[in-house]
Amino acid sequence: xxxxxxxxxxxxxxxxxxxxxxSVLAGEAVALLGPNGSGKTTTLKAAAGLIRPTSGRVRIGxxxxxxxxxxxxxxxxxxxxxxAFPDALTGREVLEFYRALRGAAxxxxxxxxxxxxxxxxxxxGVASYSGGMVQRLGLAVALLPDAPVLMLDEPTAALDPDGxxxxxxxxxxxxxxxxxxxxxxxxxxxVERLADRLLLLVEGRLVASLTQAELGQRLAERGxxxxxxxxxxxxxxxxxxxxxxxxTRAGEELVVPGxxxxxxxxxxxVRANGVGxxxxxxxxxxxxxxxxxxxxxxxx
Numbered sequence: 001x002x003x004x005x006x007x008x009x010x011x012x013x014x015x016x017x018x019x020x021x022x023s024v025l026a027g028e029a030v031a032l033l034g035p036n037g038s039g040k041t042t043t044l045k046a047a048a049g050l051i052r053p054t055s056g057r058v059r060i061g062x063x064x065x066x067x068x069x070x071x072x073x074x075x076x077x078x079x080x081x082x083x084a085f086p087d088a089l090t091g092r093e094v095l096e097f098y099r100a101l102r103g104a105a106x107x108x109x110x111x112x113x114x115x116x117x118x119x120x121x122x123x124x125g126v127a128s129y130s131g132g133m134v135q136r137l138g139l140a141v142a143l144l145p146d147a148p149v150l151m152l153d154e155p156t157a158a159l160d161p162d163g164x165x166x167x168x169x170x171x172x173x174x175x176x177x178x179x180x181x182x183x184x185x186x187x188x189x190x191v192e193r194l195a196d197r198l199l200l201l202v203e204g205r206l207v208a209s210l211t212q213a214e215l216g217q218r219l220a221e222r223g224x225x226x227x228x229x230x231x232x233x234x235x236x237x238x239x240x241x242x243x244x245x246x247x248t249r250a251g252e253e254l255v256v257p258g259x260x261x262x263x264x265x266x267x268x269x270v271r272a273n274g275v276g277x278x279x280x281x282x283x284x285x286x287x288x289x290x291x292x293x294x295x296x297x298x299x300x
Contacts, residue, residue, distance in 0.1 A: 001060070002047055002182060003058070003059045004022050004056070005056050005057050006019050006021055006056035007056040008053065008055035009046060010054045016039045017201075024180055029181040029196050029197075031185060031197075032182070032183070033184075033188075041081055046058045047060065049066075049069070049076075078151045079153060080138075081154045084134070088125060090122060095113065095140060104144045108145075113140065115136075118133055132159055135157065135158040135159060136163050143170060148179055152181070154184055200295070207294060218285065222284075223285055224256065224283055225263050226250075227253060233274075240266055244256045247266075260282070
């Protein structure tokens, strides 16, 4: 549905994106992650047909078309990172304008207004809206057309918890209906909740592509179990290290890093040595920690 083929974009001497080759399948939700200035917005704009590649190409749809062609652009709905609307228009007038522009059905306006949850403010001028309300209105505009591809640049940046829940529900509904979603975010919760796959960009280069299953495996490998035992037994740590080589002692605790599948074997070793467990705490790996590790691996 979206394909980047050796896509590159430079601005003067600065390379924003370098030789990006990847694809987003129909019905897939993919998150673009990366530090500021890593090329996420440039990548999204190229897919939306808003910028011309310096090298390579970007194609949209089935059959695939150059992203800058009108037929390709009709297949998408795009929300930029910063949205702005004429202050004198009301929220409803903004939606009616974009509905007519995209040829959406008239009943779509009340539907997306319900999502936007503007607290009865759809008849007020946009000038009176808070930043979060403007963001909700922008999302409502993006959801007006029944486009097969939805592209969102930092869609949850200004949303409150109610708006966030509504947004998650709508994106999940679009994905369940077979729509394709490509979004950028600095909110790692968005990635865990919405993305089938994440693409990590660092300095314009793709350094990691992980499915949810692969991400789950990576996070599981970074889990930690902490055990407080009722007594110390000489040689116990050495026996545990046969299963979990990086196990260590920290004060009165045994710290056992590794995937959850190894923990029953560690507990069996403890019990086989006649040691009682006073306290046990297990935690899984965190996405923010993995993210920093992946960035650091590529940019030490």
